[in-house]
Amino acid sequence: MVMIRQHIKCSVAAFLVLVTYSLPSGVRAQDTEALLQQLREAEPAEAGRLVADISREWSKSGSAAMDLLLKRGRDAMDVGDLAAAAEHFTALVDHAPEFAEGYHMRAMAYYNAGRIGPALGDLEMALRYNPDHFGALRGLAVIFETLGDADRALRGYEMVLALHPNDEEAQNGVERLLITARGRDI
Incomplete structure (x- = not known):
């Protein structure tokens, strides 16, 4: 069982590396500065929509494979599988080390698992790459x-x-x- 799981992890990692390096470099999420400015001035009723729009933009890594890892990690968190969520988010930050949302989500998984130190470290990384998060x-x-x-x-x-x-x-x-x-x- 352990051998099969390790083989699957290696296969997924190899696939993600292949997909990542086949994409054009410099692909980034859309600028959110205008949305953030609107959020600063928004009425409470409009703030929820703006937060959703900003979160959607922050969730775009520029890579379909990385976005899939983010989705799988979130899905694992939704069902309470914090270990699987942390694994998906770890693969994400390993392959997209400047993607703030990967660190943010892994921090949430760590915090919910009672791992405060790693959560703090990941929040620091998220804010390094996105100070407005x-x-x-x-x-x-x-x-x-x-x-x-x-x-x-x-x-x-x-x-x-x-x-x-x-x-x-x-x-x-x-x-x-x-x-x-x-x-x-x-």
């Missing part, structure tokens, strides 16, 4: 809050809100942390 920033804020680092968590949530003012998780995080910092008025 409000999902990765939110992930950092959640981890810092979980670790009891309220200052960093608050800064993370505030950075999310600078990009996506209607992000309810970030709004709630800021409110929660400010209440904790000040204490409750009676």
Whole structure:
């Protein structure tokens, strides 16, 4: 069983390398700056559509094979198979090392599996390649809050809100942390 699984992994990796190197270099996702600007100014009702559009753009690697790995990883996460998800995302970042969404998604898989250190490392990589990735920033804020680092968590949530003012998780995080910092008025 182990031999078959290892053979399949090697075959998939070889296929992905072949497909990756047969594509023209420099293929990148569409610029999202206009969408991000609209998101900063959006009413709450429109923000959801803009977030979906931005996420769709950030999910385009420029390679059908890499997009398939992203989809398979997400599908594995949807059914709770975090180990398989992490494997798909690892293959993705191995073959597309500048694709921020691969790191972001692997960080989510790691975090959900209780692997905080690797999740932090992948969020750092996601933000290196996409500093506007409000999902990765939110992930950092959640981890810092979980670790009891309220200052960093608050800064993370505030950075999310600078990009996506209607992000309810970030709004709630800021409110929660400010209440904790000040204490409750009676």
